[in-house]
Each structure stands twice: as C-alpha cells, then as structure tokens.
Amino acid sequence: MRPGVSPDSFPPRSHEAKRISVVDAAASVFCREGFAGANIDLIAAEAGVSRQTVYNHHGDKEKLFISVVRDLTERCNAGIFATIATFPDQPRDLEADLIGFAVRLNQNCICNRDGKFLRKLIQTEGERYPELFAEWREQGPGRTWPAIAARFARLAYGGYLAIDDPDVAARQFLGLVNAELQTTFMLGGTPAEDEVVQSATNGVRTFLRAFGKRPSPTSVKKHAALANA
Numbered sequence: 001m002r003p004g005v006s007p008d009s010f011p012p013r014s015h016e017a018k019r020i021s022v023v024d025a026a027a028s029v030f031c032r033e034g035f036a037g038a039n040i041d042l043i044a045a046e047a048g049v050s051r052q053t054v055y056n057h058h059g060d061k062e063k064l065f066i067s068v069v070r071d072l073t074e075r076c077n078a079g080i081f082a083t084i085a086t087f088p089d090q091p092r093d094l095e096a097d098l099i100g101f102a103v104r105l106n107q108n109c110i111c112n113r114d115g116k117f118l119r120k121l122i123q124t125e126g127e128r129y130p131e132l133f134a135e136w137r138e139q140g141p142g143r144t145w146p147a148i149a150a151r152f153a154r155l156a157y158g159g160y161l162a163i164d165d166p167d168v169a170a171r172q173f174l175g176l177v178n179a180e181l182q183t184t185f186m187l188g189g190t191p192a193e194d195e196v197v198q199s200a201t202n203g204v205r206t207f208l209r210a211f212g213k214r215p216s217p218t219s220v221k222k223h224a225a226l227a228n229a
Contacts, residue, residue, distance in 0.1 A: 018053060018057065019057050021047045021048060021049065022044075022047045022049060022053070022057055022064075023067060023071045025044075025046035025048075026047075026058075026064050026068045027068050027072060027117040029042055029046055030065060030068060030121060030125075031116075031117050031120040034124060034125075035061075035065060035124075035125050035128065038061065040054050040055070040061055043064070065125070065129075066132055068121070069118070069129075069133070070135075070139075072114050072117055072121070073139055073140045076115055076118055077140060077143060079109045079112065079114070080105070080108075080144045081147065082108070083104050083105050083108050083109055084147050084148060084151065086101060086104060087148075087151040089151065089154055089155070091155075091160060094155075094160055094212075095204060095208060098204045098207070098208070099197075099201050102203060102204055103196055103197055103200045105174075105177065106181065106191075106196045106199070106200060107193075107196055110178055110181070111190055111196060116190070118136075119185065120188075122136070145167070145170055146167070146170075148173070148174070150166065152166045152170055152173070153166040159213060161211050161212065161213060162211055162212065162213050172207060172211075173203070173204075173207050176202075176203035176204070177199060177200045178199055178200075178203070179202075180195070180198065180199035180203075181195060181199050
C-alpha cells in the first residue's frame, strides 16, 4: 500500500460491499485467532478497509462479533430455506430422494464456508456469549427445524412415512445425515464429496428403518397367506 493512501480509497466500494467484506474478514479472523486473539487492526487489514471504517460500521470488537454471528445466522438460514424448497414432497423413490436432499443440505448449509464459521464460533465462544447464542438458537434452528418438520409431516400425511411427532423426526433426520462428518468437523476439516454422500446415505437408511411406512397387520397376513399357499 502506498504511504498516505487509505485502504478505503481504492478500489471504490459501496457501503454494503464494505460492510460485507468486514463481516467476512471478521468471521475468518475470529475463527482463526479466537475472540481474545482477534483485533480490529487485523480484521481491517484482511477486509482491505481502514481501522476507522470498521469502527464506523460496527463499533468495538464485541459489537462486531455480535454482528458476525447474526449475519452468519441470516446467511445460513437463507441457504437452508433455499434447500428446504427442494424437499421431495411427492417422492418417486423415497430413499433416493431423501438422500439427495440430505446431500444438498450438507453441502449447501453445513459444509460451506458460512456453516463452518458459525459452527466454529458456537463451539469456541458459546460459553462467553450465552445470550447471543441463545438468540442464535431461536433465530437459527428455532426457525429452520420447524420448516423441515413440516415437510416430514406432509410425507407422513401422504402415507410415505410413519411419524408420530414430526419435530422429533426432523431432529433425528438432521442428526443422522451428518453424523459421520462430525469427526472431520471437530478436526477443522471439510468432508470430501464422497464422505458427504456416504453419510447422507447411511443416515437416510437408518432414518427409514425407524420412520419408514410399516405394513398394516392385514397386509402382513395377506402376504403370509400367499407365501404359504
């Protein structure tokens, strides 16, 4: 950078573009350095803006951290709701269609950059900011999980699944389809595509063993009679 030239002066960016670059840089720095190790100068340098610009947009480091969590939550929600729109409401092949949905959910919402950042911040800073992450739970899972539960309720109503409580079924589904990715996540890695597919496949198959449509007693007796005929 040339002496006396502000980072904000070139190239010109809009107010919103600067805000987004600051949030993205701050998320990266908070995840890499932790809250205690992060500082405004480091974030400003990574965002390509001046120190004063960070203060103008967000105030101090703590307020910036809160903005990062809220912004990431909104972006993750947008990705999840866009993926929920692809849920197989009238599946032709229930297992294959649910596996496809689970893969999209993992790739678009859990394994992507925003998902990784948010997960890391929850793990490392959740104890420091219990109220903030209680807000995240309400605005994140508190909004997206019921939306997924409603889709499973439709499948149950359509006779595809045997579900007594759609909320429980949705939580079980979400837990199962990424269960095999957790070790990679804990080590800070990004699962390979084949790992994502395998985890989704195993999770959906386990889910269907628990919630798949069970044959009626009449149907079972009819099949038994035919087999013994």
